[in-house]
Amino acid sequence: MTLAMPNERLRAVMASGGWTHASLADATGVDTKSVERWLNLGRTPRRATALQAAEVLGEDVHALWPALRQPRAARAVSPELVALYEQRADMPVSVLIDFMARARQDIDILVYAAVFLHEAYPRLNDLLRERAAEGCTVRIAVGDADSENVRQRGREEKFGHGIESRCRLALMHYQPLSGVSGIELRTHGTTLYNSLYRADDQLLVNAHVWGVNAYAAPVWHLRKSNDNGNLFKTYADSFDAVWETARPVTG
Incomplete structure (x- = not known):
């Protein structure tokens, strides 16, 4: 169906x-x-x-x-591209939450911090637990506050140590999910070119722009296509590659 x-x-x-x-x-x-x-x-x-x-x-x-x-x-845009937001701030958080609420198989989150999610939707952990209980595989990768790439990002955004503090805060938000069946939490120290939010065949890509905070950078909404589309796969594979380098959070 x-x-x-x-x-x-x-x-x-x-x-x-x-x-x-x-x-x-x-x-x-x-x-x-x-x-x-x-x-x-x-x-x-x-x-x-x-x-x-x-x-x-x-x-x-x-x-x-x-x-x-x-x-x-002639194709002006990819059929996989559903919507383009000029800034992440233009995208209602409800879009992302609705994606996750409808997910039946996979939820993937790849960020440095993205604490706006818990700030805007305090029930996020409850929602992820519910989805995992219904059979979803939930993978969350947040930035390692001690990694050089996170510190460099702070310098580039003129955010200083703020980005490191936000990474630690994000980990604190997600920490109660550690050990929940179906949910895995990891930290990563990669150079993060995009924050990724996947729910089954839907994917939100928050581009990272040098010197610009993520909330002021564009977001494109992709939907997996059977029309030989490769955009969705490119970003999904990118998540998997980062996930393999990330360290599990326990306790």
Whole structure:
């Protein structure tokens, strides 16, 4: 059975332009329930309606609904790219939490600290325990506060020792999960080019930009594709590579 997936790209474009379900429905001549299905169930409208919606939203129709792309047509974006946030701060934390809540097989978190997760959603550990109890494999890798790469990141971001303190705080947040069946916590000292958040076939990539704090750097939302896509696999393999170098946290 294919699970309905929300159209996060459409949601982001509507939010940035101040569009509501009702206003977009009025502009395209459909009812609000249709717009809700486009957003929440990932439904693709008829081509004429999609073209009209894309025009009023000022977005490429194939970026909003890749399924409308004609065979052999030139591809402006990868079908794996669902949404692009200019800054992580633009992405509602609920997007990430919803991913994890729907996960049935895999949850992977690769960060230096990302303490914003626990600050914005204090029930995160409870959610991860629940997912593990339902059969998910949960892997969490946070930065080793004593590693040179973490210290270098602090210097590059002009964050000083703050990044090291946040790594320790992140470890404290996740420490109660150590020893929980289905959950493994590790620390790593790699040069982290991207923070990764995976839930089954969904992946959020928070790019790291030199001299810029992660919250001000872009995030792209990827969805694993059967269309010979390699973006998702590239980042998933990157997580696995870092995981192999990371040290288990015990006790």
